[in-house]
Amino acid sequence: MTDTPIYFDNAATTGKKPDSVIQAVCDCLRETNANPGRSGHSLSVKAAEIIYRTREAIGELFNFPKTENIVLTKNATEALNIAIYGTLEEGDEVITTSMEHNSVMRPLTHLESRGTITLNVLWADDNCVVSPEVVRRAMTDRTKLVVITAASNVTGTKMPIEGIYAVCRDAGVKVLVDGAQGAGAVQIDLQKTPYDFLAVTGHKHLYGPQGTGALIVKDPTRLDFFMRGGTGSLSEKTTHPDFPPDRFEAGTLNTPGYAGLAAGIRFILREGLDKMLAYERNVMDYLLEKLLDIDEVEVYARNADRVAAVSFNVKGATGSEVAHYLDKEWRIYARSGLHCAPMAHRTLGTFPRGTVRFSLSYFNTEEEVDRAIEALKEFVRQRG
Numbered sequence: 001m002t003d004t005p006i007y008f009d010n011a012a013t014t015g016k017k018p019d020s021v022i023q024a025v026c027d028c029l030r031e032t033n034a035n036p037g038r039s040g041h042s043l044s045v046k047a048a049e050i051i052y053r054t055r056e057a058i059g060e061l062f063n064f065p066k067t068e069n070i071v072l073t074k075n076a077t078e079a080l081n082i083a084i085y086g087t088l089e090e091g092d093e094v095i096t097t098s099m100e101h102n103s104v105m106r107p108l109t110h111l112e113s114r115g116t117i118t119l120n121v122l123w124a125d126d127n128c129v130v131s132p133e134v135v136r137r138a139m140t141d142r143t144k145l146v147v148i149t150a151a152s153n154v155t156g157t158k159m160p161i162e163g164i165y166a167v168c169r170d171a172g173v174k175v176l177v178d179g180a181q182g183a184g185a186v187q188i189d190l191q192k193t194p195y196d197f198l199a200v201t202g203h204k205h206l207y208g209p210q211g212t213g214a215l216i217v218k219d220p221t222r223l224d225f226f227m228r229g230g231t232g233s234l235s236e237k238t239t240h241p242d243f244p245p246d247r248f249e250a251g252t253l254n255t256p257g258y259a260g261l262a263a264g265i266r267f268i269l270r271e272g273l274d275k276m277l278a279y280e281r282n283v284m285d286y287l288l289e290k291l292l293d294i295d296e297v298e299v300y301a302r303n304a305d306r307v308a309a310v311s312f313n314v315k316g317a318t319g320s321e322v323a324h325y326l327d328k329e330w331r332i333y334a335r336s337g338l339h340c341a342p343m344a345h346r347t348l349g350t351f352p353r354g355t356v357r358f359s360l361s362y363f364n365t366e367e368e369v370d371r372a373i374e375a376l377k378e379f380v381r382q383r384g
């Protein structure tokens with residue numbers, strides 16, 4: 001048993017947060033704990049400044065200066081739902097991929113089952129990729145939206161989102177990128193590739209607290225909204241404001257959470273995303289090499305371009321047996337199962353068995369990989 005726990009479940013939520021994130025949440029709760037944009041007193045103004053600085057930090061990371069078009073949400077799921085339900089109408093066709101998380105699949109299959117949309121799910125290839133050409137060929141006159149993940153939460157494999165954006169732009173089709181795994185794990189520049197919508201979550205590779213996220217919207221006037229309530233603006237009216245971001249942000253915001261999210265993004269901007277990704281890639285390559293060395297371990301999409309996550313199985317064992325052993329005997333925290341993405345497992349041929357997933361962050365090390373590999377080898381040896 002190791003004394004220090006090893007956290008390899010960063011695709012679920014980054015385990016270690018920078019100290020500055022923890023500090024920012026505590027400072028907000030201690031010193032700036034007022035309701036932003038509601039009361040006129042100076043503490044409320046300071047809280048509103050935290051909210052504004054959060055939009056600014058998000059805008060800086062994704063090169064998107066129109067901060068009023070950055071809608072703060074409680075996670076990627078809320079952001080995806082706002083984009084999907086706010087865009088689609090009777091008769092629209094939607095294209096998506098078999099690698100999507102249920103936070104994309106469930107809203108889309110709900111609209112399909114209601115008869116509102118036609119849904120075309122494109123199967124990914126052996127590297128878990130759907131190519132821009134495959135998307136182009138699937139489009140029809142009725143295609144309104146393509147929803148695509150930047151990176152799979154199951155295999156860590158990247159989708160060619162820039163190429164897919166290019167074919168959609170040429171065809172006049174909107175693109176919604178699910179950046180839950182991609183934000184802070186791949187370079188996204190919204191001046192270069194101005195996706196119609198980018199949905200992100202704050203608590204994964206942006207290193208913020210849970211309960212934070214954002215939807216970055218190219219043209220909010222074309223996006224319907226379904227939550228209405230207090231915004232602190234136009235209080236004399238009983239109708240909801242129609243200007244962004246208030247149009248999409250009814251109710252009190254998670255100010256302490258966003259204080260932490262802004263600090264998480266500032267941490268990335270200070271360190272430099274390129275440097276962080278290069279570091280993670282090295283540790284990931286090291287992990288892959290070691291995993292591939294164990295005969296009893298089957299690694300999925302082994303040759304694909306990926307973020308710092310990988311799925312595997314140990315021959316003759318269920319994923320939960322492996323994850324349970326790592327947790328109880330070695331204090332190594334990893335996730336097993338279907339990871340909320342059943343069609344991704346049908347793509348891999350691992351449905352309903354699922355996989356074990358190791359997902360890394362900037363704070364993991366090669367020494368931790370060595371330890372995890374030792375643990376896996378011991379598991380295999382004991383199963384004999």
Ligand SMILES: Cc1ncc(COP(=O)(O)O)c(C=O)c1O
Nearest residue numbers: 075076077101103153180181201
């Ligand atoms: C690819 C992908 N999309 C969406 C989500 C949903 O993120 P959240 O639970 O933060 O809303 C996740 C969460 O794991 C994910 O991995």
